[in-house]
Amino acid sequence: MSQLLVYQSLWAAERRTPGVPEPSYDEIFDTVKAAGFDGLSVDLGALPLPAAEAVIPQFARTGLRGGVTAFARSIEDIRPSIAFAKAIGAPFVVVVGQVMPVTIAGMIPVIRAWLDIAGAEGMPLQFETHRGCITNDLYIALQLLDAIPEMRMACDLSHYVVDRELYLPLSPDIAAQFDRVLQRCDSFQGRVASGQQIQLPLHFPLTQRWLDLFTGWWRDGFRHWRARHGADEDCVFLCELGPREYAMTGADGLEFSDRWVEAQQLRALAQTLWSETA
Template identity: 45%
Template sequence: MQRLEVYQSLWAMEQRRPGESEAPLESWIERIAEAGYAGAGLDLAMNDVPLARQARPLLERHGLKCLFNGFPKSDDELAFMLDMARDFGAPYLSVIGQVMPRDVPGMIDLARRWIAIAERAGFPLLFETHRHGLLNDLYPTLELLDAIPELRLCADLSHFVVDREFALPISPADEVMIGQVLDRSWAIQGRVASNEQVQVQLGFPQHRKWLDQFLSWWGQGIGSWRKRAGEDAVLTFLCELGPPPYAITGANGLELSDRWSEALTLRAEIERLWTRPE
């Protein structure tokens, strides 16, 4: 039977409040476990490796799985991250490639090379839709998908909404493009954007229309994945409501909403979409 697993981002546990120290790593992981998440999502640039190793025994102690969002700057870094993700028992490595050719042929060459590296490593590789990465822009991303049928995505649609400055209601042409992304996505990351802000507060009434739009897209993505995935496959959804400056703050430097509560709301909405009748 196909299953959904919802994870919480460790990066999203940061508070970044002026004049306050961050809570200990173990307290973050305890809170994630007590809330009933399947696991935690860890960022993995090379300078994040010590933190990941510190988190590993804590995750294991609390029975949590892990996801990795890798930021490789070279082929060698990608190979290292693939090995580390396998060693930690992650289901795949999602990469925000920090090698960014300016032309589409260069992007295609790089993606094919990294897919080959992952195949030699024998570990699943997903390319994350993310600004300031290989898939910075929607249009060349679609060309990449056309050129490489075996390329698989991890969908963080918030970046493309800002990148293309989508307006509501979403045009039929833009819906088709987002559908093409979702039909090639094998994991989903959760953040709600507007056409001007990469992360908006979920409970503010002026943002309800954007929440509804993302829920519609995520439901579409779940439906597409169910048709493509095996009967025992697992779909991962990562709640990734980031700290400031992703989270909007007031003049005092404090956030305007409670991201932890919003993440729990987001999880509940995704679980509802998963269980709704086809």
């Protein structure tokens, strides 16, 4: 039977708090494991590959499953990320493609070239709904999905909420466009945004209506995922609450919320939604 596997992000485990030392990799992996997360994902944009290789033994030591986000700056740049993914047992590589042609016609061969390499390497790719990359915009993503039927997405819709500067309630047309993306998403990421902020503290009263929006998207995304996948496949939900400057801070540089507590809240929410869509 399919399971929901909830990961924590290594990047999200960074404290970046003035005067507070960063935890060791041993401490991060042990804390994530003890909290009951299924895996830990390595963002190769935040941690360069040579440094990331130092965490490879931690996966075997703790039994945590691996995840990888690759920031490929050329066509061939995807290969080292795939090799790293294999080394930590990641089921797929999430791509934030840094090759960014201006036109859709220029983007299509780039996406297909990455897919060809991944196919030869036996590693599935998912293209993240992310700003500042080849899938920068909701409208671009929709055109790419139409042009490349085999293209799969990693769903972090916080980027498109900010990029489109959304206001609530969503119009039926905008809601339908987001649903088209959700129908092609093979994994999901936990972060709540508004039309002006990429990462909202979950306990702020004004966050609630945005949390309701994302909760509906994740529920719909899980339903779409279950309709496409077999009973022997597992779905990944990544809690990726980034440190400052993703996290909102006061004038003192301290964050308004506890990201570790919120990651566990998002995990519980995702597990509830997964059960509801069974």
